[in-house]
Amino acid sequence: MGRSTAGWSFLVVCASLMFLLTSSNVLAQGGDTSAGHHRGWRGEMIVASKSISVGGATIQVDFAAGSLDLSQADVVAWVEESARSVAKFYGRFPVARVRVVIDPIADDSSSIHGTTWGDMGGFPAVTRIRLGQHVSKDDLKDDWVMTHELVHTALPDLPDDQHWMEEGLATYVEPIARAETGRLSEERVWAEFLHEMHNGEPERGDRGMNETQTWGRTYWGGAMFCLIADVSIRRQTNDKKGLRDALHAVVDSGGGIDKDWPLSRVLEIGDRATGTTVLTDMYAKWSEKPVPVDLPALWKELGVSAGPNNGVVFDATAPLAAVRESITAAR
Numbered sequence: 001m002g003r004s005t006a007g008w009s010f011l012v013v014c015a016s017l018m019f020l021l022t023s024s025n026v027l028a029q030g031g032d033t034s035a036g037h038h039r040g041w042r043g044e045m046i047v048a049s050k051s052i053s054v055g056g057a058t059i060q061v062d063f064a065a066g067s068l069d070l071s072q073a074d075v076v077a078w079v080e081e082s083a084r085s086v087a088k089f090y091g092r093f094p095v096a097r098v099r100v101v102i103d104p105i106a107d108d109s110s111s112i113h114g115t116t117w118g119d120m121g122g123f124p125a126v127t128r129i130r131l132g133q134h135v136s137k138d139d140l141k142d143d144w145v146m147t148h149e150l151v152h153t154a155l156p157d158l159p160d161d162q163h164w165m166e167e168g169l170a171t172y173v174e175p176i177a178r179a180e181t182g183r184l185s186e187e188r189v190w191a192e193f194l195h196e197m198h199n200g201e202p203e204r205g206d207r208g209m210n211e212t213q214t215w216g217r218t219y220w221g222g223a224m225f226c227l228i229a230d231v232s233i234r235r236q237t238n239d240k241k242g243l244r245d246a247l248h249a250v251v252d253s254g255g256g257i258d259k260d261w262p263l264s265r266v267l268e269i270g271d272r273a274t275g276t277t278v279l280t281d282m283y284a285k286w287s288e289k290p291v292p293v294d295l296p297a298l299w300k301e302l303g304v305s306a307g308p309n310n311g312v313v314f315d316a317t318a319p320l321a322a323v324r325e326s327i328t329a330a331r
């Protein structure tokens with residue numbers, strides 16, 4: 001629902017901002033937060049700033065001028081909870097420092113849009129959140145955007161034709177990370193996958209992932225790549241390793257958003273960590289050709305079926321029930 005429209009719109013926002021940034025060269029003045037007002041990297045007036053520590057990282061939350069119904073404390077708590085989910089999933093926060101700029105949208109009821117860049121203005125990562133003036137505490141409780149943006153810090157900046165890997169990984173990891181700190185139930189994670197993952201299937205005329213830059217292929221096609229990779233790694237290792245182990249290794253090797261690495265390096269580090277060649281093999285196929293997935297058969301194997309209220313029912317006797325539990329299990 002919200003994800004489709006919001007996801008699409010901030011993809012567009014991201015592209016237009018990139019243009020703005022590279023063409024006008026207005027970059028951040030990082031670091032100086034103590035002395036009252038200062039300018040953000042897009043020239044907006046920063047009126048308040050608070051730094052928090054999460055998972056070994058310092059997160060600087062800067063408020064641009066503008067009215068919000070929410071208190072600054074509520075917004076900082078939301079950033080902190082989102083960062084905790086990401087730190088829990090990765091074992092620590094993926095980069096040492098992040099700047100989060102909160103930019104209010106006047107007269108807007110519920111918009112939460114995010115964009116994240118690497119290596120900007122002296123920060124390894126900068127996230128800009130455009131926050132509707134009338135967004136409520138309840139909206140923040142249900143929000144996925146902040147967590148999604150912070151997951152982006154855990155992967156090197158990739159070339160444009162591999163944007164699907166950046167968005168797909170964030171789409172896949174975000175609900176799992178929220179579940180691990182109790183912000184989302186396991187049922188909701190799987191309900192979202194069950195109801196939305198089909199958006200990632202190749203449609204008629206689609207080519208490989210690197211050449212089909214539609215919303216469905218970018219967000220859910222990328223997420224489907226991650227799910228299939230996760231299940232394949234777990235099948236091949238008797239559920240001893242998963243995609244998470246690959247992602248931990250990438251972060252532990254310093255592969256955050258502040259780096260420009262070729263994707264092959266990311267995949268090799270990931271494969272080495274799981275003792276498989278799943279990521280490299282899958283990428284070779286998926287990047288070049290459309291690869292349809294039999295999702296109904298996969299849900300059956302994982303023991304996930306549609307339940308009441310848009311939810312799911314789990315089958316503990318399904319052949320891959322343990323794999324499903326491992327994917328969403330907190331450690």
Ligand SMILES: [Zn+2]
Nearest residue numbers: 148152167170
């Ligand atoms: Zn994203």
